[in-house]
Amino acid sequence: MRLYDFLPSGNGYKVRLLLTLTQTPFQWINLDILKGETRTESFLAMNPNGRIPLLQLDDGRVIAESNAILFFLANGTDYLPKDPFERAQALQWMFFEQYSHEPYIAVSRFIHEFCKPGDPRFDELPVLKPKGEAALKVMDKHLSQADYFVGDRCSIADIALYAYTHVAEEGGFELTLYTNVRRWLDRIAGQPCHIPITKHDF
């Protein structure tokens, strides 16, 4: 299978991380989103939404949306809970990630890391910051009573939330304020076969 990705992307990293944790071989194709490489005619033919990550199966079928890709790839592995209630809880946290976390934490990081000084997008930061902090507080509260987001092991819910949380400081968030989140980040980083977001030799 083939993963279309962009190295700094947390959404792409989620998929790279799960593929590596499960020791699944894949071909990695890095596209530079800053140069519009996901907006070409050939890429839009595969994903009309013009975004990575995009997983292409060996038979040519494609899946977009990082958390849908995680759900697909985790099938039959320990990263997808078998119990239907726990499986729904994993989805609950993955929808939380996409609606209440990523739009604030990932976008703040994008502005800090990729926008040039004076870019009007810096004006968005004061609005994004309290919303990102609210998401970190929700996570910290959950993790005050649990080691993982679902059950007693690392699942795709943890992978989805780990991706942008572990680099939240690049978006201007102060992780020292969230003790339980910091302990959980160490727990996920300690998973066998864990890779950093910067790894690019696949």
Ligand SMILES: N[C@@H](CCC(=O)N[C@@H](CS)C(=O)NCC(=O)O)C(=O)O
């Ligand atoms: N909800 C999507 C978001 C994907 C997304 O925003 N991808 C960004 C990189 S993180 C992208 O490809 N942007 C390029 C563009 O919009 O042209 C997911 O979870 O996969």
